Amino acid sequence: MSLENPFITTFYPQSDLFCGREEEIIRLVTIVRDNVNSILLGPQRMGKTALIQKAFEKLRQKNEFKCFYIDIHATENLKEFTRCFYDEISDSYPEKNVGNIDLDLPKQNEQLLLSLFDFLDKQNIKMLIAIDEFQQLVKYPEKNTITILRQATQKLKNISFIFSCSNEHLLNDFFSDGKQLFFTNFDLLQLGGIKESVYSEFIIEKFEKNKRTITEEAVNFILEWTRRHTYYTQSLCKRMFETEIKEIDIEHVHEECGRILLENESNYFIYRNLLSPVQWLLLKAVAKEEKVYHPTAKQFLMQHKIGTPANVQRALDALLSKEMVFAAHDDNKRYYQVYDCFLSRWLENLD
Numbered sequence: 577m578s579l580e581n582p583f584i585t586t587f588y589p590q591s592d593l594f595c596g597r598e599e600e601i602i603r604l605v606t607i608v609r610d611n612v613n614s615i616l617l618g619p620q621r622m623g624k625t626a627l628i629q630k631a632f633e634k635l636r637q638k639n640e641f642k643c644f645y646i647d648i649h650a651t652e653n654l655k656e657f658t659r660c661f662y663d664e665i666s667d668s669y670p671e672k673n674v675g676n677i678d679l680d681l682p683k684q685n686e687q688l689l690l691s692l693f694d695f696l697d698k699q700n701i702k703m704l705i706a707i708d709e710f711q712q713l714v715k716y717p718e719k720n721t722i723t724i725l726r727q728a729t730q731k732l733k734n735i736s737f738i739f740s741c742s743n744e745h746l747l748n749d750f751f752s753d754g755k756q757l758f759f760t761n762f763d764l765l766q767l768g769g770i771k772e773s774v775y776s777e778f779i780i781e782k783f784e785k786n787k788r789t790i791t792e793e794a795v796n797f798i799l800e801w802t803r804r805h806t807y808y809t810q811s812l813c814k815r816m817f818e819t820e821i822k823e824i825d826i827e828h829v830h831e832e833c834g835r836i837l838l839e840n841e842s843n844y845f846i847y848r849n850l851l852s853p854v855q856w857l858l859l860k861a862v863a864k865e866e867k868v869y870h871p872t873a874k875q876f877l878m879q880h881k882i883g884t885p886a887n888v889q890r891a892l893d894a895l896l897s898k899e900m901v902f903a904a905h906d907d908n909k910r911y912y913q914v915y916d917c918f919l920s921r922w923l924e925n926l927d
C-alpha cells in the first residue's frame with residue numbers, strides 16, 4: 577500500500593510539501609511591509625498562486641496583515657470583477673454593511689468599488705489584496721477599468737496590492753495609452769523556476785522519507801526535461817512516485833517520460849488541426865530551439881523553413897494569444913518558449 581503522494585499538482589501545497597521560494601517570499605513580504613504595490617509576473621503553472629498563498633501564510637502568522645485573495649480568471653467584465661471583490665470582502669465582515677449597492681447598474685460598479693476600498697482603508701489595519709489572473713482585465717469591454725482602479729486605489733493608506741499576471745503579452749496592453757500611470761512605483765517580481773539545488777534536495781528527500789531512493793542523475797534529468805517549470809516537474813515526480821519503484825534510476829524516468837508523451841499524443845494532434853500550417857511550423861521550431869530570442873532572424877527562418885518575418889510575426893502573435901507560446905526574460909533578453917513543456921518535448925522529436 578503506497579503512502580500519500582508528496583508531489584502536489586492540483587492545489588496549494590501545505591507546509592513540507594511546498595518547495596523553496598524563500599527569497600521570493602521574503603521579497604514579497606518586504607514589499608508589502610514597505611507599503612509598495614507589486615506585480616508578480618510569470619508563466620502559467622510556475623507557482624504564482626502558491627507563492628501568494630505562502631506569503632499570506634507568513635503575514636497571517638504574525639497577525640501583521642489582513643489578507644484578501646481574489647482570482648478574477650472567470651470574470652468577464654467590471655460588474656463580475658466588482659462582484660468577486662465584494663464577495664471576498666463581505667465574507668470577512670459578515671456583521672458589517674460593506675456597501676449594499678445594486679450590481680446591475682454599471683455606474684454603480686465604480687461607486688461600489690470606491691466604497692469597498694474606502695471601507696477597507698478605514699478599518700485601520702494594514703491589508704494586502706492579491707488580485708490573481710490580473711491580465712483578465714484587458715479582456716473586459718470596459719476599457720477604462722484600469723483608470724477606475726487607479727481612481728479607487730490612489731488615496732489608500734493602509735492597503736497594498738499584488739497583481740499576479742501570467743500573460744506578459746496581454747500585460748503590454750496596460751502599458752499603452754497612458755495606462756502605465758497606474759503602475760508607477762510598482763515593484764516587479766518575475767517568477768522563474770525553483771532553484772535547482774533546492775528542488776533536487778526536495779525531491780530526493782521526499783523519496784527517502786518514504787524509504788525509497790532516486791539517483792542524482794535521475795533527478796537532474798527530471799529537472800532538465802521539465803525545465804523546472806513547477807507544474808511539469810511536480811507532475812513527473814508525482815508519476816515517478818506512483819510507479820512504486822523502490823530504487824529509481826534514469827532509465828525508469830526515461831520510460832515514464834515516454835509514457836506521458838504517448839498518453840497525450842492524441843491531444844497534440846488536435847492542436848495541429850487547430851493551428852494554421854505556419855503557426856504549427858513555428859511552434860515546432862520554437863520547441864526544437866527550446867528558447868528563441870530572435871524569432872524573425874534570417875537564420876532561424878531559413879533553418880526551419882517557416883516563411884517571411886511578417887508571416888512569422890503574425891503566427892507568433894497568434895501563438896502568444898492562444899497561450900501556446902510564452903515570452904519571458906533571461907538577463908533582460910526576451911525569449912519565447914512553448915508553454916506546455918510536455919508538448920514541447922513531443923514536438924522536438926518530430927521531423
Ligand SMILES: Nc1ncnc2c1ncn2[C@@H]1O[C@H](COP(=O)(O)OP(=O)(O)OP(=O)(O)O)[C@@H](O)[C@H]1O
Nearest residue numbers: 584585586587594595620621622623624625626742
Ligand atoms: N513551491 C512549490 N512547491 C511545490 N509545488 C508547487 C510549488 N509552487 C507551485 N506548486 C505546484 O505547481 C502547480 C502550479 O502552481 P500554481 O497554480 O501556483 O501556478 P500559477 O503560476 O498560479 O499558474 P496559473 O497562472 O495557471 O494560475 C500547483 O498545483 C502546485 O501544486
Ligand SMILES: [Mg+2]
Nearest residue numbers: 624625626708
Ligand atoms: Mg494561479
